[in-house]
Amino acid sequence: xxxxxxxxxxxxxSETGYVRNDNQDRMSWASVPCGQLYIIxxxxxxxxxxxxxxxxxxxxxxxxxxxxxxNVSIEEAIRVAFEKTNLDVYNKANSGDPATDGMGSTAVMxxxxxxxxxxxxxxxxxxxxxxxxxLRLLTKDHTQVQRMVDADILTLEQARNxxxxxxxxxxxGSRPTVIADISLDLVLNEGDGILLCSDGLSGxxxxxxxxxxxxxxxxxxxxxxxxxxxxxxxxxxxxxxxQFIRFGKSSKVCNNNYKDKLKSIFMxxxxxxxxxxxxxxxxxxxxxxxxxxxxIDSLKITxxxxxxx
Numbered sequence: 001x002x003x004x005x006x007x008x009x010x011x012x013x014s015e016t017g018y019v020r021n022d023n024q025d026r027m028s029w030a031s032v033p034c035g036q037l038y039i040i041x042x043x044x045x046x047x048x049x050x051x052x053x054x055x056x057x058x059x060x061x062x063x064x065x066x067x068x069x070x071n072v073s074i075e076e077a078i079r080v081a082f083e084k085t086n087l088d089v090y091n092k093a094n095s096g097d098p099a100t101d102g103m104g105s106t107a108v109m110x111x112x113x114x115x116x117x118x119x120x121x122x123x124x125x126x127x128x129x130x131x132x133x134x135l136r137l138l139t140k141d142h143t144q145v146q147r148m149v150d151a152d153i154l155t156l157e158q159a160r161n162x163x164x165x166x167x168x169x170x171x172x173g174s175r176p177t178v179i180a181d182i183s184l185d186l187v188l189n190e191g192d193g194i195l196l197c198s199d200g201l202s203g204x205x206x207x208x209x210x211x212x213x214x215x216x217x218x219x220x221x222x223x224x225x226x227x228x229x230x231x232x233x234x235x236x237x238x239x240x241x242x243q244f245i246r247f248g249k250s251s252k253v254c255n256n257n258y259k260d261k262l263k264s265i266f267m268x269x270x271x272x273x274x275x276x277x278x279x280x281x282x283x284x285x286x287x288x289x290x291x292x293x294x295x296i297d298s299l300k301i302t303x304x305x306x307x308x309x
Contacts, residue, residue, distance in 0.1 A: 006115055006188075008036060011220030012243045013228050017200060018236035024050035025198050025241035028058045032065045034074050035113035040125050040241050042198040044171070045093070045103030053089050053105040057172045060085030061109060074111065075182055078120045082107075082172070082180035086122075089173030104173040107180075108139060110194050110245060117194060117247075119183040123171050126202050128210070129186070130193035130244075135211035138183060138194075142170035156206070165203065190248035191216065193223075200240030201231045220244040 016023040024043035029036070041057040043050030064081035072080075085107075093103045106123025119127045124141040140146060144167045145159040159165060172178060193216070201210070205227075213230045214223050224242045231240040 006248050008112065009220050009246045010038070010243065011222070011224035013221075013224045014241040015200075015228055015232065015236070015239070017238055017240060018232065020237075020239055022051065023239045024054055025200070025239040026051070026054035026058050027196075027241050027243055028062065029243075030062045030066075032062065032111075033068065033070070034065065034077060035111050037062065037065060038110040038112075038194075038196060038243055038245055040108050040196045040198055040243060041172075042106040042123065042125050042200075042239070042241070043103065044105065044168075045100065048099040049093070049101065049103030050105070052100055053093070053103040053173055056089050056092060057085055057105040057107045060088050061107065065111075074113065074118055078109075078111070078118065078182055079180065082120065082122065082178060086172045086178040087176065090176055093173045104168075104171040106168070106198070107172055108196055110196060112188070112194075112245070112247070115188050115247070117183075117186040117188055119186065119194075120180045122178055122180050123168050124166070124199045124202075126195075126197055126199075128195040128197075128207075130195055130211075130214060130216070131189065132191075133211075133214075133216050135195070135207055135214070137207060138186070139181065141199075142181075143168055160203070160206065166199065188247040191246070192248070193220070193244055193246045195227075196243040196245075197227070198239060198241045200238035201227055201242055203238060204234035205230050220246050 010029065012027060014023060014025050014027060025040065026043070027040045029038050031037070039058050039061055041054035043052070043054030045053055061081050064084050065077055068077035068081065089103070089105060092100055106125040108121040108125040108127050109119070110127060111118045119138050121127065121139045122142060124143050126141070127138040129136045129138055144164045145154060145162045147169065148154040149156060149159050154162060168174070170178060209230065210227065213226050223244050227242045228240060
């Protein structure tokens with residue numbers, strides 16, 4: 001097991017939405033020999049099939065990465081895990097059971113080893129980097145409309161509203177083999193966040209709306225709750241699942257620590273100033289009272305003397 005020297009804080013939530021009767025999204029977190037693993041899968045293929053495909057996708061990726069040989073690279077371990085998981089789902093989808101016939105699933109995974117992140121995905125579930133308040137997409141959807149966007153046939157806005165926006169060109173279990181897109185090493189900085197989501201969020205809110213909804217000063221779960229609410233406000237027509245993983249401390253935590261240090265120095269000094277000020281004020285008041293008393297006594301003596309020559 002590769003130890004994680006850096007703190008990770010996580011927020012996660014999944015909602016069925018206002019239209020669907022069932023939630024076919026699945027998500028997970030697991031410790032595997034090569035790091036900390038986070039996955040979101042979005043199933044397709046009917047009530048039973050979609051949910052089962054997503055569950056099989058997550059279970060397979062976890063188990064094959066746990067069993068990966070120590071002699072292979074992380075990239076090779078991820079590639080093999082996707083290939084084996086895909087075959088498991090494909091065999092189940094073609095087993096002759098009507099409930100699972102033609103089922104499949106997307107999957108997006110994040111693997112963090114020390115301060116290095118690897119992203120891998122199949123389908124249109126996404127991963128974003130959230131750094132210094134800015135959002136950057138790390139994955140490319142495996143959809144028909146994305147291919148048309150790449151060919152300059154459609155704009156991003158046209159693609160979002162296109163009738164074929166949700167038609168996948170690549171999914172786990174749809175064919176006997178699959179190729180997962182695996183990122184290069186992403187070096188994480190203190191306060192960076194990785195956002196994983198199903199298309200229940202990214203299919204209804206654009207990247208700018210997602211970025212504007214997030215706030216690096218908030219805890220990961222607060223950001224997740226905001227994003228879930230954003231998806232629901234945009235119609236909530238699909239299942240929506242979000243995970244937000246923050247690497248190290250947020251800017252708010254760092255700033256608070258700095259403020260706490262200042263308070264530890266400033267507050268005792270302020271208290272001392274107040275005490276000294278109070279002492280001087282009491283002394284000044286007492287002196288003034290004594291002086292006034294002396295003047296009054298002197299005046300009394302003068303008045304008495306003037307009536308008794």
